[in-house]
Amino acid sequence: MDLLNATEMEADYTMSTQPDGRELLVAVVKGTFTIPPRGEETRLAQDQVSLVETDVFTGEPGFSAPLYEIDFCPRKPHCDVLLNGSAYAPGGKPTKRVRVSLRVGSWKKSFDVVGNRIWKSGIFLRSTNPEPFTVMPISYNNDFGGVDRSREDEKKHHYFLENYVGVGYHKYLNKGSLD
Numbered sequence: 001m002d003l004l005n006a007t008e009m010e011a012d013y014t015m016s017t018q019p020d021g022r023e024l025l026v027a028v029v030k031g032t033f034t035i036p037p038r039g040e041e042t043r044l045a046q047d048q049v050s051l052v053e054t055d056v057f058t059g060e061p062g063f064s065a066p067l068y069e070i071d072f073c074p075r076k077p078h079c080d081v082l083l084n085g086s087a088y089a090p091g092g093k094p095t096k097r098v099r100v101s102l103r104v105g106s107w108k109k110s111f112d113v114v115g116n117r118i119w120k121s122g123i124f125l126r127s128t129n130p131e132p133f134t135v136m137p138i139s140y141n142n143d144f145g146g147v148d149r150s151r152e153d154e155k156k157h158h159y160f161l162e163n164y165v166g167v168g169y170h171k172y173l174n175k176g177s178l179d
Contacts, residue, residue, distance in 0.1 A: 003027070010048050016074045028071050058141055065140035065165045087113035087136045094132035113138060119168055144168045 005011040009031040016024040032045040055061065056068040067084060083102050089095040101110040115130030136142065145166025148158045160169035 007031075008044055008048070010051050012051055012072075014072045016072075018074065024074050026072055026074055030071055058139060063165065081107070083109075083138060085138055087138055089132075089134045092134055094134050096130040096132050098136070100138065117168075119170065140165050142167065 001013075003011060003013050007029065009029055011027070011029045013025060013027045016026050018024060028051055030049065030051055032047070032049045033042050034045050036042055051071045052068045053070065053072065055066055055070055058064045058067050068082065069080070081102070081104050087098045087100050089098060096115045098113045099110060100113055101108065103109075113136050115133045115136065117127040117130050119125065119127050140163050143163050143166040145160040145163030146169040147160070147164060148169055148171040150170065151157065158169075158171040160166065
């Protein structure tokens with residue numbers, strides 16, 4: 001079978017099997033668009049990003065953040081919007097926090113990128129003030145989370161399930177018990 005691609009985007013197909021044994025034909029069309037200056041229309045980029053055939057990570061798979069997820073999946077009810085980049089301090093002047101936003105059509109996501117901090121325990125659990133930065137990669141690797149491996153016994157290692165590749169998670173911090 002041949003796929004005739006009449007678009008300027010990447011397109012391909014693969015076969016898949018559902019758990020009940022039914023076969024599926026999975027067709028994928030992927031477009032890469034430029035981010036236009038304010039007020040201008042979005043356009044298809046001249047260079048299209050290739051289809052991703054297997055998950056790609058920022059480091060060792062399973063121990064680092066995903067960079068790109070596979071494009072070939074049996075069902076994808078919505079399109080993916082990926083933001084791979086860095087937050088830059090306005091004017092290149094070091095700052096402790098930068099608000100970043102991404103908008104595609106009516107969908108919008110905003111969040112703060114904050115400089116590195118250290119969590120400290122005492123009477124209360126608190127973080128230090130953020131360190132100033134000029135460039136901070138936007139990645140789950142820099143987000144709160146991770147694995148608490150402070151106990152020698154691997155059975156007592158604890159994962160922050162919302163983000164197991166992040167930094168700063170410590171289950172036993174401020175607990176008083178070493179169990």
